[in-house]
Amino acid sequence: MKFLDEYAEHYADCAWIHFPELEKFMEEALIHAGVPAADAKIIGDVLIESDKRGIDSHGIGRLKPIYIDRIDIGIMNPVTEIEVVKDQDATAVLDGHNGMGHVVGHKAMEMAIEKAKKYGMGMVAVRNSNHYGIAGYFATMATEAGMIGITGTNARPSIAPTFGVENMLGTNPLTFGLPTDEEFPFVLDCATSVSQRGKIEVYGRAGKDLPPGWVIDHEGKTRTDTKQVLEDLTTGKAALTPLGGIGDMTGGYKGYGYATIVEILCAALQDGSWMKALNGFDENHKPIPYPLGHFFIAIDPEHFMGLETFKRIAGTICRQLRASEKAPGEDYIFTAGEKEYLAWKFRNEHGCPVPPSLQKVMVTLRDRYKMDYHWDFEKK
Template sequence: MAQDIQYETFANLQKFMALGFEAVGVPTADAQTCAQVLIESDKRGIDSHGVGRFKPIYIDRIEAGIQNVITKVEVVRETKTTAVLDGGNGMGHVIGTQAMQMAIDKAKEYGMGMVAVRNSTHYGIAGYYPIMAAKNGMIGMTGTNARPSIAPTFGVENMLGTNPLTIGFPTDEAFPFMIDAATSITQRGKIEHYARIHKTMPYGWVIDENGEGVTDPDIALKGLVDGTCALAPLGGIGEELAGYKGYDYATVVEVLSAALQGGSFLHQLSGFDAHGKKQPYHLGHFFIAIDVNAFTELSAFEKTAGDILRALRASKKAKGQPRIYTGGEKEYLAFLERSETGVPLNPAVRDSLTAVRDKYAIDFKFAWE
């Protein structure tokens, strides 16, 4: 039987999430920022990091007292091209946008800017921040550590977070190039999505304590919390498919998200204290902005980047494959489609949204009602 899917517009979902964040105490401007970052994920067809996480990640953590609704960003250290910020365990989306904007401002003046952040929380879709840079004619990069999920190559203990290394830059096409991917084969958000739709995962995404693959998303999610399961690094289990590459890239992101800013790392990011009580995650991020105009004319860069991408798409295709894509293209096509249809919402996500509305008596009616 096909799953019951209903659709809602970008504008309505963004409006509701902003109202929901306000209802739990997030100031209006910050609530709008958080909703804007989240809806960007749904716009781009990345269902693992958008409205589906509104309640189970952000609202639930606020209610649990492990994420502050008032975001107070402190500048710990600053030079003309760099800065270290402390987010005070506030709203990660607000901290992230402020940090990337600071990097962009520094790059406008000095050609490059980098900002490192400690004591933050989940900042939503990582790709949002390089897009900010690309809109300003810059190359943007970001990375974040996260609660332990990835096992080292030849290991079975979840040690590293999914730790995306995310890069975007402008082109002469209708959309920027973007690579926004975890350094594991998959990430928790996608497993959560599989659990919501009751779908079996591919073998090799998750391993158990014996290094064997786990395909049940509910078992995987439970195991990732209690330490009996771990994500395989990008590349796969062991060395045969070069899983050590994903492992090492995850390590790079971990170091840049912790060592530069004096932040937490590895099991310190579990979300539990020594007594098993929930606590803030104390995440770290880094943001880099590089002004293309410091190297060459922006139009020349955009054309060369576009020529490279078009050549890749025009190259010889594998048998049976209708086309080749380049980074950010599928997300742009999803945006075009969803601009017409709206965001597809399964019953679990719809129930989570109505639960927040009803609990906080928010005056709002969804399209499917």
């Protein structure tokens, strides 16, 4: 398969580290940073799941800059205290009190699943949380329980509205997980922008320019200078384009609309914060917490026509899509979640690719916390 050939070639300069070691390293680093052991295990599981699925923007690459660094400067609490603000039959509202988003998200989706078992559907809204890793992790918590999982989160402003240039909305993924009768679920986990900051960071670590159309400046012109873009996204001098691209000719209004839906559902249900309140800086440009909101929905097919019926039809639809006529020069049609499954199979054998820039970060954390790790890439 062409995808796998290109996949191996893409990581030619990386060191390969097996998942158990990498997950253990992340857990230990988080514990040294003040995270309780049980919470560090949840966070490590979310982060390693990203690396397993080939989503390099949200795994080990986020450990230091998003979590440990924010703990260090005091804008994220390593100990997560979850308050149940409201709990009714099929719904609940939680307050994460600026704790670790993965831990809050795990608790929220567990509650949604339990409610769905009893009532057919469950929804939990969260406020005052933090970045919770890949949204697909929580959607697949539901698929593993034989349910449909839906989740979304707002984020610091990055996307400009259609015909605008100011970063107003977060990348705001709207994520679905659907159980199938195949070896893997259908999981659509993507930002409502053409790209997202994590992928731009991957380009930055590789020293590559961005593709045109991902980012615009205040003149509405596309930007490709990755390093400066990362700085300008933070200061508001650049903005991501919504899914569909610049303007409305290619449907940019669709991504803009979906991003707005997620923003509202992550703020209005739980009386949380939104848009510019999530900037992460005060009026003097000093770092402050990002009080993010999330929502989690679980739907139990057993309360409709049954799980097996749902899985059979969902799987059949996916197989029919893959079997449809292919474009000239293409050897395969994928369905959502399939590339991540193939990445998992490949990486389960070879390990996780760690580029030189992340190798330096791992060495820095190991030395800082005096952890007993020695990697082959240090011998080169």
